[in-house]
Amino acid sequence: MDKPLHLSASPHIHSGRSTTGIMRDVLIALIPAAVAGTVIFGWRSLLVIAVCTASCVLLEALFNAITKKRQTIGDLSAAVTGLLLALNLPASIPIWQCVIGSLFAIVIVKCLFGGIGHNPVNPAITARVFMLVSFGSMATQAYPVIVDTVAGATPLPSIGAGQMPALSDLFFGLTGGAIGETCAAALLVGFIYLLARRIxxxxxxxxxxxxxxxxxxxxxxxxxxxxxxxxxxxxxxxxxxxxxxxxxxxxxxxxxxxxxxxxxxxxxxxxxxxxxxxxxxxxxxxxxxxxxxxxxxxxxxxxxxxxxxx
Amino acid sequence: MSFFLNGIHVPHRKNTEKTPAVYMTPPQTVMLPMSMHIGAPAKPIVKVGDPVKVGTRIAEAVGAVSSPIFSSVSGKVTKISDMLLSNGNTVPAVTIQSDGEMTADETLRPPVIRSAEDLIEAIRESGVVGLGGAGFPTYVKFKVDLSRIEHLIINGAECEPYITSDSVTMAERADDMEYAITSMQAHFGIKHIVIGIEKNKKRAIASMQALAERVPGVEVKVLPSVYPQGGEKVLVYHTVRRVIPAEKLPIDVGCIVCNCTTVAAIGSFLKTGMPLVKKCVTVDGACVKEPKNVIVPLGTPISDIFEFCGGLTETPEKVLYGGPMMGVAIPDLQAPVLKNTNAVLALSAKEARLPQTTACIRCGACTNNCPFGLAPASIAAAYQKKDAARLEKLQIQTCMECGCCSFNCPANRPLVQTNKLAKAFLKEEKTKEASKNG
Structure with missing residues (x-):
């Protein structure tokens, strides 16, 4: 025996589930919504998605480097935050606002509280709220829609006013709103995937x-x-x-x-x-x-x- | 009160289930530590140079909870030295050089059983302890008011991956088990005996069902193959629907739990007078060339057993006594087979390498997979703050250390390991508190 035997307390095997695997599944589950958003709202959606995801990952990497912490971007949680944030924004949002939103989500809400697992509130949702109260582009700017059934941020005010979009339009997302939120069909596919993978x-x-x-x-x-x-x-x-x-x-x-x-x-x-x-x-x-x-x-x-x- | 006990699906890897157990060629030497059980170590009664035969008593039980030890080979005592056990204790160990004959001690006689006391004494004298892994001297369990025993539950769940020695024992030694069962029925007056077996053990189930047909009052309960089915409290709940409260014993709810191999060993002693000197051990793991169940004399060095199984194909990452969920990693291959050894596994790096530990993501997998509904992540936080009151509130003492929490943790946090530390810490704090107040 040239190599000493490894000693440790039980258990000696592991299920193989990992944070990275879970985050990868969430990213996969978001793909239908991202694709639907791009089809419905045009190529600018992809730009918003790319900027938010890249900003979140890079900012987390930068934060870890500056604070001399173990690099954590490999767990893909920053990518999930970036993608989720993008899907919560209108396709027309100014790019600099995407970067500010990502900075708020990753640095203020996540990293300053201690990184993954330590944030008291969801980074993407908090950044969305922050942007909603800070930037006019989130609330008042009319979102681009392919089928111009509704004017306004989301169909909600119009439902309140009595003119209702067709249910099929709502189901397939042919209404106004943020990139990833309108297409119910795509979101349900993601939901079923997450359930099936027991995420x-x-x-x-x-x-x-x-x-x-x-x-x-x-x-x-x-x-x-x-x-x-x-x-x-x-x-x-x-x-x-x-x-x-x-x-x-x-x-x-x-x-x-x-x-x-x-x-x-x-x-x-x-x-x-x-x-x-x-x-x-x-x-x-x-x-x-x-x-x-x-x-x-x-x-x-x-x-x-x-x-x-x- | 009704509970749904969570359990997990672990890989089965029961590669050795279908092949019959084989006897190993006797080893040249055996090493028998005086503590192969819970309780006081036994006291050696032989000295260097003494001739011994198979079944010759070499050590006496000392005190209320202890167990005698018998020579597992014929030959000569060559050494009595100190041995470091995996629990950190050092005890004397008797080394016997085998003459290769395996001659049985001719003074051994089947015990004469006329009363319950005789039977308890016989179980003590058989040297039998909890052979499923716990190593608790079996006779002590019966030193209760026998009228309290409503159910004897025989544990044949064998829920750990790889291990099949209990299944093989049930399949091949039903006669020994039957002998012990009928004797316990006659002398302890036990009305209901239930044998709990996981449903994936077809050979064992068939053999035990045949036994149940022969012996009235015996029932076979086929259980789902969910780890940790063989945990004592889990098994009692799933066989007779009784909940054992924290820090209580099965007898407090009218039950006694015995492992199936323990029952077979008692039966064999009652029939022949031969005490516990050999053990059926599952030899498996990716590094073992020919995995099988081997019947070996106690004290056989593990290296001899691997050699008998065709040797090791590669240097193992880890060698275990018992299964991968609750077994003990051992530092060297000279370690002997003990009374409570049911498997020796040589795991490859691929099988035994654990992922890196990362931050808790509060996914809840630990608490949602805990059979008893504990909250390991909260327990770890409380332990880190050394908060005894909080640990008590989280009922850490209920933890059976099955490892479901750690197995499923996506961040691979050392949860069950921390639970063990937290249990010990709380116990210590309570003792301190008691001595301060007393």
Whole structure:
């Protein structure tokens, strides 16, 4: 025996799951939405996606280099943040704003709090909110649409005003909005992929979208078509499938995930109907991110054979 | 209270299941440490130069929890020296040079059993301890008010990857098991005996079902192949639906759990008077040329066993006593087979290399895969802050150290390893607290 035997505590094998693998699956799941966004909103979408993704990855690399931390861009989480941020922006956004948004997401929200796993709120969603309140381009600028059914940021104000886009247009994303949020079909493909790969569970997306649907139904006097239109429009599906399910900022247990999803759904509904902004998904997720440690504490698993909670 | 116990799907790699166990050519020397069980080490009663035969008593049990030790070969005691065990303790070990004859001790007689006390004494004298890996002296489990025993649960789950020695024992030694079972029924008055086996062990299930048909009061429960099915609390819950509270024993809910090989070893002693001197061991891992189940004398150096199995094809990364989920890595191949050794695995670098540890991404895989619903990531955080009160609240003492959390962690964080440290830390803090108050 020339080589000494390796000693370590059990277990001696591993499932092979890794952070990088999970992030790679999230990126794959976002491809349909990115492609749909490019088809619907044109080639400038690709530019926004490229700038945001590259900025996020480069800024994280730079931050790690300056602070002499172990390089973490290999885990692909910065790429996920960049892509998600891009999909949350209109295709017409000025490029310098994309860079500022990425800087906010990666440096302020993620790296300054300690990097992956330590950010209290989702970087992409927080950057979107930051840009929404900072830049006029996010709220007032009319988004380019192929089929000019609606004028305005998203179809939401028009649904409120009584002119409703066709459900099929909403399903295929032929409406105004951010690059990745309009095409429900593409987002559902991503959702199914994430479920099949066991990256996420159904709890948050279903309870989030479900509670918005139920509330809208009640509010609109059981007009199913309108309620359906309301869950297909705005940033709801993108938020519920990809942003609210971020591991770091959502609860761990199934029970906690349901609380999170229902809470986010109720807040989205309240902001949409009674708030000053037409869309409330980002604010709702951000708010629930902040509540997550408390939800986690209250929804921990019951311990088998354990004593009752003190 | 109803629970759904989580479990995980580990790779099975039960390569040795279908082939019958083979006897190994006797080794030239065996080394028998005085502690192959939980409890006080046994006391050697032989000296250097003494002749011994197979089954000759070489060490006495000392105290309430201990176990006697018997020579596993015929030959001569050549050395009594200190040996460092994998748990860090140093105990005397008796080395015996074999004469190659394997002559049985002619003074051995089957014990005469007339009462429950006789049977408990016989189990003690058989040298049998928990052969599934725990090594707890079996007779101690029965030193209770016998009317409390409602169910005897025989553990044939064998949920660890690679290991098949229990399955092979169930398939090939049903007669020994039957002998022990009927004796326990007669003298301990146990009404219900249930044998729990994972459903992927066809040969063992067939053999045990035939046994259950012959012996009234015995039931075979076929369980899903989900790790850690063979964990004591998991098995009790899945066979008789009883929950063992934290820091309690199976007997507190009317159950006694015995491993199937333990039962077979007791049966063999009752029948023949030959105490525990040999063990069926699964020899596997990518570095082993011919993986198989081998019946070896206790104390056989692991290097001899690998040689018997065609040798090693490459230098292993890790060599283990037991399975890859809970087994112990050993530093050198001269280590002997112990009473509770059910497998020796020589894992290649490819099998045993673990990914790099990265930051926790709070995915919840640890708590969602914990059979008992513990929160290993929170436990690790509390341990880092040395927060005993929080650890107590997180019920760390419930952890059975099965390793599901670490196995599934995408950041490969040392979760179960930290749980072990946290358990020891909390115990220490509580002792300190108690001595301060007392």
């Amino acid at each position: 996420i569970t159904w709890h948050i997306p279903v309870s989030f979208v479900g509670s918005v649907f139920v509330c809208s139904l009640l509010m609109e006097g059981f007009d199913f078509t309108k309620a359906l239109a309301l869950i297909l429009s705005g940033g709801l599906l993108l938020g519920a499938v990809f942003m609210a399910t971020d591991y770091v900022t959502s609860p761990a247990t199934a029970k906690g995930k349901l609380v999170f999803g229902i809470g986010a759904g109720l807040l989205t509904f309240l902001i949409r109907y009674f708030g000053v902004y037409p869309e409330g998904v980002s604010f709702a997720i951000l708010f629930m991110n902040i509540l997550t440690p408390y939800i986690d504490a209250l929804t921990a698993h019951k311990v088998f054979g354990g004593q009752r909670k003190a």
